[in-house]
Amino acid sequence: MAENCQLKFTDFKSDQSVKWCPGCGDHAILNSVQKAMANLGYKKEEVAVISGIGCSSRFPYYMETYGFHTIHGRGSAIASGVKVANPELKVWQITGDGDALAIGGNHFIHSIRRNIDLNVILFNNQIYGLTKGQYSPTSKRGFISKTSPFGTVEAPFRPGELCIGARGQFFARCIDTDIKHSVVMLEEAGKHEGTSIVEVLQNCVIYNDKTHNAITDKAFSQDRTIKLEHGKPMIFGKERNKGLVLEGLELKVVTIGENGITEDDILVHNAECDDITLHLKLADMEYPEYPVALGVIRSVKAPVYDQDVEEQLAAVQEKSNVKSFTDLIHSGDVWDVK
Amino acid sequence: MGKRSKVIEREEVVVRFSGDSGDGMQLTGTLFSYTSAIFGNDISTFPDYPSEIRAPQGTISGVSGFQVHFGHTEVYTPGDYCDVLVAMNPAALKANAKWMKPGGTVILDVDSCDEKNLRKAGYETNDPITESKLGGYNIVKAPITTLTKESLKDMGLDNKSILRSKNMYALGLVYWLFDRPLDHTKDYIKKKFAKKQLIVDANIKVLEDGYNYGNIIQALTPSYHINPADIKPGKYRNLSGNVAVAWGFLAAAEKSGLELFLGSYPITPATEILQELSARKDLGVKVFQAEDEIAGICTSIGASFAGDLAVTTTSGPGLALKGEAIGLAIIAELPLVVVNVQRGGPSTGLPTKTEQSDLMQALYGRNGESPAVIIAASSPTNCFDYAFYAAKIAVEHMTPVILLTDGFLANGTQPWRLPDMNEWPEIQVPRAKVEDKDWHPYKRDLEKLSRYWAVPGVEGLEHRIGGLEKDEHTGAVSHDALNHQRMVELREGKVQKIADYIPELELVGEEDADVLVVGWGGTFGHLFTAVDELAQEGHKFALAHFNYIKPLPRNTYEVLKRYKKIVVCELNLGQFADYLRMQFPDIDTLRFNKVQGQPFTVIELKEHFKTLLED
Numbered sequence A: 001m002a003e004n005c006q007l008k009f010t011d012f013k014s015d016q017s018v019k020w021c022p023g024c025g026d027h028a029i030l031n032s033v034q035k036a037m038a039n040l041g042y043k044k045e046e047v048a049v050i051s052g053i054g055c056s057s058r059f060p061y062y063m064e065t066y067g068f069h070t071i072h073g074r075g076s077a078i079a080s081g082v083k084v085a086n087p088e089l090k091v092w093q094i095t096g097d098g099d100a101l102a103i104g105g106n107h108f109i110h111s112i113r114r115n116i117d118l119n120v121i122l123f124n125n126q127i128y129g130l131t132k133g134q135y136s137p138t139s140k141r142g143f144i145s146k147t148s149p150f151g152t153v154e155a156p157f158r159p160g161e162l163c164i165g166a167r168g169q170f171f172a173r174c175i176d177t178d179i180k181h182s183v184v185m186l187e188e189a190g191k192h193e194g195t196s197i198v199e200v201l202q203n204c205v206i207y208n209d210k211t212h213n214a215i216t217d218k219a220f221s222q223d224r225t226i227k228l229e230h231g232k233p234m235i236f237g238k239e240r241n242k243g244l245v246l247e248g249l250e251l252k253v254v255t256i257g258e259n260g261i262t263e264d265d266i267l268v269h270n271a272e273c274d275d276i277t278l279h280l281k282l283a284d285m286e287y288p289e290y291p292v293a294l295g296v297i298r299s300v301k302a303p304v305y306d307q308d309v310e311e312q313l314a315a316v317q318e319k320s321n322v323k324s325f326t327d328l329i330h331s332g333d334v335w336d337v338k
Numbered sequence B: 001m002g003k004r005s006k007v008i009e010r011e012e013v014v015v016r017f018s019g020d021s022g023d024g025m026q027l028t029g030t031l032f033s034y035t036s037a038i039f040g041n042d043i044s045t046f047p048d049y050p051s052e053i054r055a056p057q058g059t060i061s062g063v064s065g066f067q068v069h070f071g072h073t074e075v076y077t078p079g080d081y082c083d084v085l086v087a088m089n090p091a092a093l094k095a096n097a098k099w100m101k102p103g104g105t106v107i108l109d110v111d112s113c114d115e116k117n118l119r120k121a122g123y124e125t126n127d128p129i130t131e132s133k134l135g136g137y138n139i140v141k142a143p144i145t146t147l148t149k150e151s152l153k154d155m156g157l158d159n160k161s162i163l164r165s166k167n168m169y170a171l172g173l174v175y176w177l178f179d180r181p182l183d184h185t186k187d188y189i190k191k192k193f194a195k196k197q198l199i200v201d202a203n204i205k206v207l208e209d210g211y212n213y214g215n216i217i218q219a220l221t222p223s224y225h226i227n228p229a230d231i232k233p234g235k236y237r238n239l240s241g242n243v244a245v246a247w248g249f250l251a252a253a254e255k256s257g258l259e260l261f262l263g264s265y266p267i268t269p270a271t272e273i274l275q276e277l278s279a280r281k282d283l284g285v286k287v288f289q290a291e292d293e294i295a296g297i298c299t300s301i302g303a304s305f306a307g308d309l310a311v312t313t314t315s316g317p318g319l320a321l322k323g324e325a326i327g328l329a330i331i332a333e334l335p336l337v338v339v340n341v342q343r344g345g346p347s348t349g350l351p352t353k354t355e356q357s358d359l360m361q362a363l364y365g366r367n368g369e370s371p372a373v374i375i376a377a378s379s380p381t382n383c384f385d386y387a388f389y390a391a392k393i394a395v396e397h398m399t400p401v402i403l404l405t406d407g408f409l410a411n412g413t414q415p416w417r418l419p420d421m422n423e424w425p426e427i428q429v430p431r432a433k434v435e436d437k438d439w440h441p442y443k444r445d446l447e448k449l450s451r452y453w454a455v456p457g458v459e460g461l462e463h464r465i466g467g468l469e470k471d472e473h474t475g476a477v478s479h480d481a482l483n484h485q486r487m488v489e490l491r492e493g494k495v496q497k498i499a500d501y502i503p504e505l506e507l508v509g510e511e512d513a514d515v516l517v518v519g520w521g522g523t524f525g526h527l528f529t530a531v532d533e534l535a536q537e538g539h540k541f542a543l544a545h546f547n548y549i550k551p552l553p554r555n556t557y558e559v560l561k562r563y564k565k566i567v568v569c570e571l572n573l574g575q576f577a578d579y580l581r582m583q584f585p586d587i588d589t590l591r592f593n594k595v596q597g598q599p600f601t602v603i604e605l606k607e608h609f610k611t612l613l614e615d
Helices: A025-039 A056-062 A075-085 A097-103 A105-114 A159-165 A179-191 A277-284 A305-319 A325-330 B025-039 B090-099 B115-120 B144-152 B159-164 B166-177 B183-192 B197-217 B241-256 B271-278 B293-305 B316-332 B359-364 B382-397 B407-411 B481-501 B521-536 B556-560 B575-583 B602-614
Strands: A047-051 A066-069 A090-096 A118-124 A170-175 A196-201 A225-228 A242-247 A250-255 A292-299 A335-337 B007-009 B012-020 B042-048 B063-071 B082-087 B100-109 B138-142 B223-225 B234-240 B260-264 B286-289 B309-314 B336-342 B373-376 B400-406 B413-417 B464-466 B507-509 B515-520 B541-546 B548-550 B566-570 B590-593
Touching: A025 A056, A025 A118, A025 A179, A047 A056, A047 A075, A056 A066, A056 A090, A056 B464, A075 A090, A075 A097, A075 A105, A075 A118, A075 A305, A075 B260, A075 B286, A075 B293, A090 A097, A097 A105, A097 A118, A097 A159, A105 A118, A105 A159, A105 B293, A118 A179, A159 A170, A159 A196, A159 A277, A159 A292, A170 A179, A170 A277, A179 A196, A179 A292, A250 A277, A277 A292, A325 B241, B012 B025, B012 B090, B012 B166, B025 B042, B025 B063, B025 B166, B025 B183, B025 B234, B042 B407, B063 B090, B082 B090, B082 B166, B090 B100, B090 B115, B100 B166, B138 B166, B138 B197, B144 B159, B144 B166, B144 B197, B159 B166, B159 B197, B166 B183, B166 B197, B166 B223, B183 B197, B234 B241, B241 B260, B241 B271, B241 B309, B241 B336, B241 B382, B241 B400, B241 B407, B260 B271, B260 B293, B271 B286, B286 B293, B293 B309, B293 B316, B293 B336, B309 B316, B309 B382, B316 B336, B316 B359, B316 B400, B336 B382, B336 B407, B359 B373, B359 B400, B359 B548, B359 B575, B373 B382, B382 B400, B382 B481, B400 B407, B400 B521, B407 B521, B507 B521, B515 B521, B515 B556, B515 B575, B515 B602, B521 B541, B521 B566, B521 B602, B541 B556, B556 B575, B566 B575, B566 B602, B590 B602
Parallel strands: A047 A066, A047 A090, A066 B464, A090 A118, A118 A196, A170 A196, A225 A292, B007 B223, B012 B082, B082 B100, B100 B138, B260 B286, B260 B309, B309 B336, B336 B400, B373 B400, B515 B541, B515 B566, B566 B590
Antiparallel strands: A170 A292, A242 A250, A335 B234, B012 B063, B042 B063, B042 B413, B234 B413, B373 B548, B507 B541
8 A cells, every 4th residue: 555645534434423412522522533543644444442431432433443332441451452462553542531530540540550552532521421410530629410419529630640640651631622732632642652641621511511611711721721842931821921930849820021030931841751740740730820731741751561562472482492382281291101 | 119018009099288388288299299190190189278378387277288189090089088198287187187088097297296286276185196086097107397307407408498398208208108209309309499409409318318217117107009090191291270271272372373362360269370371471472460350351352352362360259340341242242251260259258269159140140131151161171171162162153251160170180181282173263354345343144143353453344343232234333122132132042052063961871870960060070970989889870061051052951851860969059950940940950069168079979869869
């Protein structure tokens, strides 16, 4: 096959009609994924899209690739099996805040710890949508829902903190409707070797509408978010005059031009440094104290599980005299009966 | 070699090595069984160890045992009662005294019988022999600890290392008792401690001194003579049930041309399968030690979706955790083998003990109508055969298969005649074909009712499957009522069709027997021996032992209906008897059940069977 026959994003659309609610953020994410895959030059047959259970987990049916819609919370484990069995495949896992962080929390952190080359898109809408509106592990403290009519009394997970705490080497965040930026984030995730987590701030139009609005609304999102880019200063704001500096052990928002602050004082983002300290701080920033960090927060090279499995197999096989099952059974303590 | 004063001729003998869990009894027993096998005896072994790694020293809960049954004739069980007991301390004596055959031989390390150890073992007097009612037995009171110290006093070893060699002294003495050569054990010691010459020399010296001690005491001690068995010529090795399962999968991978993938989480008594396959990177096995039981099976399901021969291994509580995922493999119609090495339950139960109480869980322990194939192995070595056939059925019929073994089979060993793999069948992989224009994910082989396997990476077969019900004709998600019923029936029908591909039930014994004994899985050795011995005593018994449980062999009803009196024997409260009742409501069966974490004994089976002849 010729090298230049790159597929169009429409080639990744299956014949199934998309059944998410009108206005759901999932539609935008589906478009972003299809665009990213086309940009990455993927072939349809080399892609496996794996999901668990939840609204977002219907995703595989809409992709003209290989796909497996599995059971609640187990997407990470099943995707791990797919990737280890065939490391040639591009394995994308679709999950939500309930699927990945509640019922599937154990598999989620362990796939990250192992650093299997999976691309995980975590749709975070801070609600259980498919079961019609119960609070999720990312719902804010005090959140009112059908199962928390008086407000929750539990602290939410911050997916970035959990990912980095589980020794995650790639974490990025984007907003569902910002397709241009989302496509870039997904491409970065696709290129990264090892587990990549992309948290998409996704809007559930029915059960948790506008939950991210305080930061995603175009009217003020530039002032309330910061798009981090590796090697670039951490500047944000409509006027591009706000920035982040480190004061003691804390991040601080400053204004360039005030109190003698110049652009040179602003932190420069290094997504590739091994140390997690600053990455954690950036991932944990919450509005209104800080702008919410978007972009690739962490992207560090580390040993990749599925690659190491292959290397170890090859190394053992090269040295061993056991080349077949028959060789094996004839090796060791064998005796003859005549 | 001196002339022996008294030699007991025997067809078969059971020896039990017993001591503290740190005394090295498992190794001692293993080495003895190898030597017996190489000598040409048929053997069967079983370890009996506590679930604690190092239970309090000197107590009964810390006793670790290893039993070897070997004979001039074929042996099918590790034996119920022992002819020879090696007891390294009073606790070992106390724990095993009730398992002695009348008139047997006890080798006791008398050095261990101090006041403190006697009390720890629960003896009230300072005469454990009388207290355990072993007065009429051959008691060899050997000061093994003193003799070992004496043997090694000039070798410059520290006290701890000296005491650790006690087991080799005892082993040497047992070799004398059975007139067996020391060569194999010496070779083992040389290999094992290749880099520690001092340890090699010390162990070999102790072994020889133990043997020579027999010559010294021979006037007081009878020895045993057991001729080699008439065994089919060939190459042999000793194989445990767990390793046999692992190897069955290796053979199946080779015969199918598929890569073998195991996703698993350690659990007693199944862990050795995981360990064995982890060591088989030389044969390209991918082993994924998962974070939990659920991830164990789910990684395997992922690997199966990606085209591997995928297996997962567990024991009862783990099977419970895997239930939902088995349902996924059933509706997605992916090949998968789930091994359940049964142990005593419920909950954590008796983790190191054997039981057959997961049959109903294997058959029905899932939501929805979720049929899986159920196969049960019935001897340590045929765990190889049934693991192979479980994999063959899973792949050729695109279905999950649950393979049941148990703690007794898993840890037991038997000599295994090395197979010629050319004589084993190929495994045909039912691949979907790109040229097939009508292909869809749920298109079926009309003969088997199974779908075809379309593996990611192949251009033109891109498709989506999952846990939602599928349309029979397109493979797309469907909530249609009638379609669901058809799909449920198709999945059940596919499993039932497998009866056309498995062997018929074979009957052991006479067709016109007065009583038909029915068993399944790991009880075969005991049931067979009981029925065989009764036949030799002139009683008319037959045995129908099941390895295929779902589906049952085609001739099951035909066999069962021939008999007026049927007794179903199992290590649970009657699960297989209930299952047969569901299948064949007009067949009445009696039941003989035991749920003690222990196998049947041949003696109790024979006693019970004889009572059935009376009424």
